[in-house]
Amino acid sequence: MQASISSKMRKQRATANRHAGHHSSPRLTTELDVRIGVFRQPAMQTPVLVLNASYEPINICGARRALVLVLKGVARTEEEQGAVLHAARMNVAMPSVIRLLEYRRIPHQTRALSRKNILLRDRNSCQYCGIVLTAGELTLDHVIPRSRGGLSTWENLVACCHDCNRRKGNQLLHELTEMKLQREPRSFSLHTSRHIMRMIGSADPSWRRYLYFESEPAA
Numbered sequence: 001m002q003a004s005i006s007s008k009m010r011k012q013r014a015t016a017n018r019h020a021g022h023h024s025s026p027r028l029t030t031e032l033d034v035r036i037g038v039f040r041q042p043a044m045q046t047p048v049l050v051l052n053a054s055y056e057p058i059n060i061c062g063a064r065r066a067l068v069l070v071l072k073g074v075a076r077t078e079e080e081q082g083a084v085l086h087a088a089r090m091n092v093a094m095p096s097v098i099r100l101l102e103y104r105r106i107p108h109q110t111r112a113l114s115r116k117n118i119l120l121r122d123r124n125s126c127q128y129c130g131i132v133l134t135a136g137e138l139t140l141d142h143v144i145p146r147s148r149g150g151l152s153t154w155e156n157l158v159a160c161c162h163d164c165n166r167r168k169g170n171q172l173l174h175e176l177t178e179m180k181l182q183r184e185p186r187s188f189s190l191h192t193s194r195h196i197m198r199m200i201g202s203a204d205p206s207w208r209r210y211l212y213f214e215s216e217p218a219a
């Protein structure tokens, strides 16, 4: 009887989580999020290279997310950052590279359109003046302003500093001689991700050995 009740409750909770938009093992993630949640230092946002079980680089995530994957037993740390996270009941070496323990098929699809992914695609740099800022100091700019029919799409959203955002206002780019896009905004595919991995990885020696896993056509 007890078992059937709790199994029913679990099912209800799973349904609730599904409705809330959580996809993978919500219970575990929440538990670990609470435990790691107190650490909000910049170190928790340091980019971590994610490898598939086959050592193929497949993603970049923040150190916080990487720690969750390691503590859940989904991934293991292959390279460490050097920093150690000290907590009441655990000391964890901050990862620099993690590897998934189970091979994951990567579907050929683009990433979700989100502020976070736009900033990642644009490497936290204003696409007009090139200044690199923290995520909190950047805004998103509609290249064709919304007031003039511009849509919220990968091709029409770019990372932008507040100064450039103000200067641009509701104008179209061709009306502004002094403002130009640094590059054409594109959707964020796995290929884009790999390109970014290499950009970031060239500065991090612990990433480099994993980044040329397979030959690919140049971007």
Ligand SMILES: [Zn+2]
Residues within 6 Å of the ligand: 126, 127, 128, 129, 130, 131, 160, 161, 162, 163, 164, 165
């Ligand atoms: Zn700017």
